[in-house]
Amino acid sequence: MAEPTGRPVVDLRSDTVTKPTPPMRAAMAAADVGDDVYAEDPTVNALEAHVAELFGHEAALWAPTGSMANQIALQLLVPPAHELLCDADAHVVTYEMAAAAAYGGISTRTWPAVGADVDPETVAAMIRPDGYHAVPTRAIAVEQTHNRGGGGVVPLATLRALRGIADRAGVALHCDGARIWHAHVADGVPLKTYGELFDTLSVCLSKGLGAPAGSVIVGSAERMARARVIRKRMGGGLRQVGVLAAAGRYALDHHVERLADDHARAARLAEAIAPFGVLAGPVRTNLVPLDLSKSPLDAAGVAAAARAEGVLVSVLGPYVGRLVTHYEVDDAGIDHAIEVLTRVLRG
Numbered sequence: 001m002a003e004p005t006g007r008p009v010v011d012l013r014s015d016t017v018t019k020p021t022p023p024m025r026a027a028m029a030a031a032d033v034g035d036d037v038y039a040e041d042p043t044v045n046a047l048e049a050h051v052a053e054l055f056g057h058e059a060a061l062w063a064p065t066g067s068m069a070n071q072i073a074l075q076l077l078v079p080p081a082h083e084l085l086c087d088a089d090a091h092v093v094t095y096e097m098a099a100a101a102a103y104g105g106i107s108t109r110t111w112p113a114v115g116a117d118v119d120p121e122t123v124a125a126m127i128r129p130d131g132y133h134a135v136p137t138r139a140i141a142v143e144q145t146h147n148r149g150g151g152g153v154v155p156l157a158t159l160r161a162l163r164g165i166a167d168r169a170g171v172a173l174h175c176d177g178a179r180i181w182h183a184h185v186a187d188g189v190p191l192k193t194y195g196e197l198f199d200t201l202s203v204c205l206s207k208g209l210g211a212p213a214g215s216v217i218v219g220s221a222e223r224m225a226r227a228r229v230i231r232k233r234m235g236g237g238l239r240q241v242g243v244l245a246a247a248g249r250y251a252l253d254h255h256v257e258r259l260a261d262d263h264a265r266a267a268r269l270a271e272a273i274a275p276f277g278v279l280a281g282p283v284r285t286n287l288v289p290l291d292l293s294k295s296p297l298d299a300a301g302v303a304a305a306a307r308a309e310g311v312l313v314s315v316l317g318p319y320v321g322r323l324v325t326h327y328e329v330d331d332a333g334i335d336h337a338i339e340v341l342t343r344v345l346r347g
């Protein structure tokens, strides 16, 4: 994308705006494919085995989107008319169009969101047992990293405490790990360590890793066999989808460790605009959350003014904005964004 001046646009709206790189496209073009509804696509099968192995689980299943992967996992863990607990800002209850209720008949109850922080005792106190009087809790979901929580990382100790609570209550634990790679790189926690804490995980190949589509659900072999049925029911049984799985495999092999560069660029951007009092929270990964309630321009105003100078900003609410770094934004792009945003935020 380029401005009329020919200068490249710095697109900081999301890490989903990336285009496949030439080597990723070459891997896609070369992919061996088959009919994945028959489980005969070798590239998909190999990717699923690889991701299961990365997280130390028995099996995995490719899904077209992160939303479908989450919702399949929730349907695996929570029967109709039973309950899921998550935070009020969780992607599964904010951006997935009430799919848990619409497709799974699942009741959801939320704890107040405070960035990516989770108080395990608050969650423990919400769990309702089986019985005839109240909706029984069947699963807890957490998000790693937390999207509306500004890319915050849920600490390993918190996740371990939640696992203990889930075990004692006999409920399941799901991870919306759309950006679990970012948490792995930021905190140095091995993917297997995350894997062993959850009954199911959904992980995205298209958020910062650069695949044009694709997520993977991870869990037991028995659960993944059921997940295959649910995926088909939801219209997610694709045919020669190895072309997309090849992009996902390329992304995993080449684009995970480099996320550290995106985190460093987000930190540099955050440091430069911090004096304007617009940071909504600490920056741990590739997301820079903006609170524009005290800024001369609201979120739409900042976005419009920045866009006029070739910098794209996400508007999440009247005073809530977001900047996201990814592999299409290099150091020169960050320099340009800093120059433009400091001018815009000064008013």
Ligand SMILES: Cc1ncc(COP(=O)(O)O)c(C=O)c1O
Pocket (backbone or CB within 6 Å): 064, 065, 066, 067, 068, 070, 091, 092, 143, 145, 146, 147, 176, 178, 179, 204, 206, 207
């Ligand atoms: C935390 C989180 N979970 C799930 C998703 C859903 O992914 P998709 O857009 O592929 O459905 C997103 C999308 O940005 C996300 O940020």
